[in-house]
Amino acid sequence: MLELTAIAFSPWSEKARFALDHHRCDYRELAYEPIVGEYVLRWQMRRPFGPLTVPVLRDGDRWLTDSFDIARHAESIGRGTPLFPKDRLAEIAAWNRRSEAALAAGRAILMQGFAQTRELAIAALPDRIPEALKPLFLPVGQWRLRSFMAKYSIRAGDRAPFAVLTAELDALEQALAGGRYLVGDAFSHADIAMALTLQQVHPVDPSYIVRMAGLGPAGMNVPELESRYAGLIAWRDELYARHRRPGGGLA
Template identity: 25%
Template sequence: MLELYQFELSQFSEKVRLILDYKGLEYKKVEVTPGIGQLEVYKISGQRQVPVLKDGDTVIADSTEIALYLDRKYPEKPLIPTDGVARGKCLLMEEWADESLGLKGRKAFFHALNHYPSFRSSFLPENTPDILKTFVNAFPSEIMDVFSLGVGFGKDVLKEAEKGLKQDLEALTLILHDQPYLTGDKPTLADLTVAALTTIIKFPSVAYYDLDINLEGKGIPGLADNSAYEPFFTWRDRIYADFRQPVDKSNRNNSSGNSGDSKPTTIEIE
């Protein structure tokens, strides 16, 4: 069985999970928890980042490389068009989405956590005591800004990312106004990439992330609740309804999409 070394809340891990579901491939998730070492990921792939896909003796790192490998090895329901122009558009938009939506989305997410207490506290488990929720809501944004600097995201960088996402979402909304998919009349890697990477901006209303918190329908204020982008998120949610397998939170042992009853393994990395 395919093994996906991943971080559940990672947009790029979600991109691979959506691709695997789209192709109808069974897989087992190996959750890589921030911690000490990154020894297991480095041991199998020679680098420290997730996602990493293991297919027997073959190990592939990077979500784009994983997508290209899966299209070669499992060609049913292809991700990339064979026509030259359509292929070029697909690959160009996929690369743009990784570099723009992926990176800006993560920065804007940090900005929202810093500056919107209600958004911040919504990521606490439902059984969190009220006193702790009150503390999280009251936590000064200035302290959160210091934390962001520690991970390389200054205040201005975060604000610029949110501003750039508004332009990206407007462009995507315009492109999809008169066509069902980003590059034509069939879904491609471009569509799956854009759909997955925008979940962190506004999570679908159905549970696709296997976490002990309810993310469904939550999103970054000013982006997720902007009516101008509603047609785009409606399109995105249709992609998910058509191709992604929801998580059954009533059965915590089944947490890897089409992977059957295998419980995800957790490894500690930093």
């Protein structure tokens, strides 16, 4: 059986999960724990050096370490309508690159806003620590957040990510122009990839993607962008209602 190592609330992980479910692939999901989980994954993959992020898909002896590659692999082994029509592959790949840029920018914005909060430091602690004891491990959570920011070169006060995110969302808004889909008249991976860029602006209903524990019902978002991109948020919500079932799978 396929094994997907993923973070439940991560939009990158959801990109892969959405494609696997769309193509009705049989897989089990393994929860990834930052830092400690990375060492375990490197040992399993025999990959001691170089960048490593999740999601990661294992198919026998084959490891795929990028959500785009995982989605394409799901299409090659699964069934259902294609997410990567061959005559539109270049367009879909371009939208995925835009998605990656927007997601990285959104991650930086959220970390800049929340990294110094007690709530996020506690939420960053391993699940195996009992809730009642987590405040005692606050310095550990703060260290994990600093390590995360260093890994992705996130700097406090840097406004460049805000400009990147808004530029990509403006491009999405212009391309959709009130329509349903980005590439032709059919649902594709381009729609999945760009819909998930809104997860860091205003998260989709938690019945589809869980929120990070310990941060309240709103999770982490960028309130100043919610009203600006209300139309895109509505498009994303409609896309999920049409193509995704709460809890995973097809609608």
